[in-house]
Each structure stands twice: as structure tokens, then as C-alpha cells.
Amino acid sequence: MSDQNTYAGLTQLGQKADLPASPEQAVLERVPNPQADVDYCVRFTAPEFTSLCPMTGQPDFAHLMIDYVPDRWLVESKSLKLFLGSFRNHGAFHEDCTVMIARRLVELLEPRWLRIGGYWYPRGGIPIDVFYQTGAQPEGVWIPDQGVPPYRGRG
Template identity: 80%
Template sequence: MSDDIYKNLKQLGGATVMPSNPDEAELERVPNPQADVAYNVRFTAPEFTSLCPMTGQPDFAHLVIDYVPGPWLVESKSLKLFLGSFRNHGAFHEDCTVSIARRLADFLDPQWLRIGGYWYPRGGIPIDVFWQTGPMPDGVWIPDQGVPPYRGRG
């Protein structure tokens, strides 16, 4: 495989600065060299953080992102920086979770994408948020996200 598909990446392999908010974060992608095969890609971010927009207190989540690529793959360092950019971003759990999924879906044009946002309790109530682009595709092994209902996540 040729390294030419990686030539336009700006963040991988060099020093980077964490974007201060999601709007400043630059997602990067590369052509999918296996675009003729339907397969699932999973990213797990067990230490995702954002801020409560009302109190400024930190919120913590375990995110699981599954996607069946179309023409593009997300470059993982750019995804890490994008997710990290929420650290100082104030938004409710639902907004953070769905915003992440929609931005990825718009950017990658995947065959299918879903996100599970498993949020740790605030005020005694965990909030779990789920979103997907459509029905799960046939013929692709997509395991359960494996995050149990809240009993002290972990």
C-alpha cells in the first residue's frame, strides 16, 4: 500500500496543541483502502470529559463509536484531539453525544455510524445517550458495546 493516501495529514507524527473547543478541532480523514469490504471500526473513549453548561462542573462519559466506513477513514489522532476539545466545552450530555456523531457522519459519509454515550451520574442520575445514522447493516459483525447499565461504571 502506498503512503500517498497519508500525505495530506497535518496532525499525525508531529506536535499538536489541544483545540480549545470542538469548533476549532480539525478532523482529518484518509481514503479507505478496503472500501470494497463492509467492516466495523470501533473507537472507545472511556475518559471523555466536558463541562456542565450551567454549573461549569466536569461531566464524565464512556463513549463508544462504531462505524462501517464508506469512502473515508477518520485519522485517530485527529479524533482524539476532537474529543479532547470538549474538555472545556459546556453542553448537556445529549448535545455533546449527538454533536460528535453528526460531525463524524457528515465528515466521513460512512455506510453506518452509531454512538453510545454512557455518562456518569450527576445529581444521582446517569444519562445514557444513543444515536445512529440508520438501521444496522446486514452482513457486518457489530458487537454489543459492552457497557453495562450503571452500577458504578467500570
């Protein structure tokens, strides 16, 4: 069981927190991992991720899957939700958004391992899937398949 002081520094959880204007302004927060002596996988699924095309300003949509094996830190989920929501008015290509999210999480958490799958819906008739991971999948940890089928359209 955790001591309340463990969470004293959190600025968003349990409080009103507005959606940040940009990913750069978003504050990602972390909490100590109470099970740091155990290797396990944490999965976040964001099936309605939205950003903007940097050229046209049109919305882009993705299904994001983030898996990580924590070390000393866990990402605080409300801060992650607000961070991901901050992309709603952010113009960047699919690749940039996906890798930016991964790199921010790696910088914050210093996880044993992290991967992200960005399954982007088609624009101009071409779906773009973007994948990033920090290294080889750790042995002895169950990492389920992300389970997102490739885009098939009417084919």
C-alpha cells in the same frame, strides 16, 4: 500497501498538535479507506471522555463507544483523539455532546453506518445514557454489543 502521498494532506499525525480550544476549532481528518469494497466495523472507545456542565461549569464524565462501517473514508485517529479532548473545556449537556460528535463524524466520513453510545456518569444522582445511529444496522456485518453495562450504583 498505501502510497505516502495518500497521507500528505494530514496536518496532525506525526507532528506536534496542541489540544484545540473547542470542538468547533478541532480539525477532524480522514484518510482513504483501502478496504472500501468490504463491509466491516470500526470501533473507537473513549472511556475517559470529559466535558463541562453548561450551567455549573462542573466536569461531566462519559464512556463513549463509537462504531461505524466505513465507505470511502476512515477517520484519522489522532485527529479524533484531539477532537474528543477539545470537549474538556466545552460546556454542553450530555445529549448535545454525544450527538455533536456523531454528526461531525457523519459529515466528515459519509459512512455506510454509524452509531455512538454515550454512557454518562451520574450527576445529581441520575446517569444519562445517550444513543444515536444513522439508520438500521447493516446486514452481514458483525457489530458487537457495546458491552457497557447500565449504571447500577449500589443497587
